[in-house]
Structures are given as C-alpha cells and as structure tokens.
Amino acid sequence: MITLGIETSCDDTAVSVIENDGKILSNVLTSQEVFHRDFGGIVPEIASRKHAELIGYTIVEALKLANISLRDIDLISVTKGPGLVGSLLVGLEAAKSLSFALDKPLIGVNHLEGHIYSLFLEGAPLYKQKDIFPLLILIVSGGHTELILMENFLIYKVLGRTRDDAAGEAIDKFARFLGYGYPGGPIVEKLGLEGDPNKYEFPNLTFKGSPYEFSFSGLKTAGVYFIQNHPDVVQNDLSNLAASFENALVRILVERTVRAATDFNVKGIGVVGGVSANKRLRETFANVSPINVYFPQKALSTDNAAMIALTGYLHYTIKGETSDLTLDAISRLEL
Numbered sequence: 001m002i003t004l005g006i007e008t009s010c011d012d013t014a015v016s017v018i019e020n021d022g023k024i025l026s027n028v029l030t031s032q033e034v035f036h037r038d039f040g041g042i043v044p045e046i047a048s049r050k051h052a053e054l055i056g057y058t059i060v061e062a063l064k065l066a067n068i069s070l071r072d073i074d075l076i077s078v079t080k081g082p083g084l085v086g087s088l089l090v091g092l093e094a095a096k097s098l099s100f101a102l103d104k105p106l107i108g109v110n111h112l113e114g115h116i117y118s119l120f121l122e123g124a125p126l127y128k129q130k131d132i133f134p135l136l137i138l139i140v141s142g143g144h145t146e147l148i149l150m151e152n153f154l155i156y157k158v159l160g161r162t163r164d165d166a167a168g169e170a171i172d173k174f175a176r177f178l179g180y181g182y183p184g185g186p187i188v189e190k191l192g193l194e195g196d197p198n199k200y201e202f203p204n205l206t207f208k209g210s211p212y213e214f215s216f217s218g219l220k221t222a223g224v225y226f227i228q229n230h231p232d233v234v235q236n237d238l239s240n241l242a243a244s245f246e247n248a249l250v251r252i253l254v255e256r257t258v259r260a261a262t263d264f265n266v267k268g269i270g271v272v273g274g275v276s277a278n279k280r281l282r283e284t285f286a287n288v289s290p291i292n293v294y295f296p297q298k299a300l301s302t303d304n305a306a307m308i309a310l311t312g313y314l315h316y317t318i319k320g321e322t323s324d325l326t327l328d329a330i331s332r333l334e335l
Helices: 033-039 044-066 085-102 111-120 167-177 184-191 217-229 231-236 238-263 279-288 306-318
Strands: 002-007 012-019 023-031 075-081 106-110 135-140 145-152 155-161 268-272
Touching (some): 002 044, 012 044, 012 306, 033 044, 075 111, 075 306, 085 106, 111 268, 111 306, 167 184, 167 217, 167 238, 184 238, 268 279
Parallel strands (some): 002 075, 075 106, 135 268
Antiparallel strands (some): 002 012, 012 023, 145 155
C-alpha cells in the first residue's frame, strides 16, 4: 500500500511517499527559512503564499523520487492541524483535490501525532517494533512541549503540557535578544558547543502545580534580563552563556520526563519534535535516564511529510478512518 503524505502546518512545504508501514520511498522538504529569517520568526502571510507556490513542485518531486505516478497512490494523508491556518489550507486543498481527481481515500491527521510516528519510520529506532508499549513521549518543539503516555498505536493519554511558552519558543526568544535570527535553537546550540553549561546559573522556574507540566516563560524572562544586564558577558563569554541557558532548559525537560517515565513504569522514552535534534538534550537523556530513550533521525525530528503519511496509514488500516472533502484546517488541535 502506498501513502502520499502532505505537511504544510508552518513554514516548510513537505511531501512524502511511503510504502506499507513506514518504508520511505521519498521525503521531500522545501524550506522557507530564508524568507522569514530577517523577521525573527514566521510571517503567516509569507508562509501561506510560499506554500501555494511550492506545493505543486514538491508533489511532483516526491513522486519522481519514489518512481511512481499519481495513479499508484492508495491513500492521501494530510496535516489538518494544529498550525497556521493559511499554511494548513494550502496542503489541505492540494490533498482534497488529489483525492477527488484520483478517487482515492483521504485522511486528515494531527501534526503532533505525526511527530510521535517519526520514531516508527524506516531508519528510526522503533521501525517495525511492536513490543515497546507503554511508551512515554516527550513532544518538544518551537510551538509545543508536552508529555504523552502512549499505551499502544493510536492510544494516548496526555500527562502534561506547557502552561505558557514552549521550550523551542524560549530558545528562539533568547537567541533573538542575543541579536541572532530565526530559528534560534540551532544557533544557541552551535554557540554553546564548547561552552561550560554550569558557568551561569538560571533559575528552575517551571510550573509547580503538576510534576508533568512545564513552564518556560520564567526561564525565558530570566535569560532576557541576563542579556540586558550583563552586556560584558554577551561580548566576552558568549559560548558559556549559551551553554548555560541551553543546559537550564534541557534540565527541566529531562527531569520531568524521567520522573513521569518512572512513575508510569514505561518501557522506554521517545523524544520527538524539532528540539529533539538538540545534541545537549540527547546527551543529557543518555546520561540520566534509567531506561532506553529513543530519538528519530535528525532529518525526521523537524517537520516532515513521512511522519504524516505513516500516521494516516495507521488510522486507515487500524481504525478504518477516512475524511471527506469537507475536511478543514484546525489551528488549535490537541492530541
């Protein structure tokens, strides 16, 4: 069975073709980063216009690399939310048009759920593994930070979310106040690679109402104030500063995730989303966690369409779910 996946929830136009339960035939992504860099973040109007320009070319390239035609597709899976409405609509309309023209089933899926299944794609650590549940999932990206108890395929329980800023959002803001562009996460990581992560102390100002929920607004504010009040450090000790801020954020993520994993006696921890590519996060989990921690390939950590294709395939084959042509974008969509 061949599934075409389409992902346009934010600023990357992505199309993928997978076979059966996760074998990747093609996985094409067209980045818009250069168009948003000078604005310090994603400009929704620019993002939706670029998606409209690029979606056709990206579909053609994905089919070409997979060495198939449109007629070979058995299922079309597309992100319906959460995300930027204008961006989502471009992908949805392309998917619905293909479904109607080819008379092929369509399914809209949750972008966050897609990130979970980046762990189960070809080349990922859980590809074709079945006896891995229960699994604790940490979704950590620019827009989302949450802990999910995954009891089986398509069966989840949300344990906690961020109460304000996402982890990636805090890093981006810190980088912007340092004078760097978007996205900030890779910049801060690169700046702090050779730095001492314990040189400067940042407070652990996380949400105290639940051991499985997060808050990064306090850490973000502490980082911004530090930059404003210590221009000498920014000028002369940037590597240690970046490493220390990154370490404070990573410490919060790891501590809460490991606690939840212990409390719920899971078989493993899966860390997904754009921030999961962070080197310090991966190393800290490896050093601290008492159980196995699984990360997707770095190329599959960020938004991609292969994870959307696999998520749709599972909903279609396990639950028999499909969507009709009234499928619409949902900007705020919880798992």
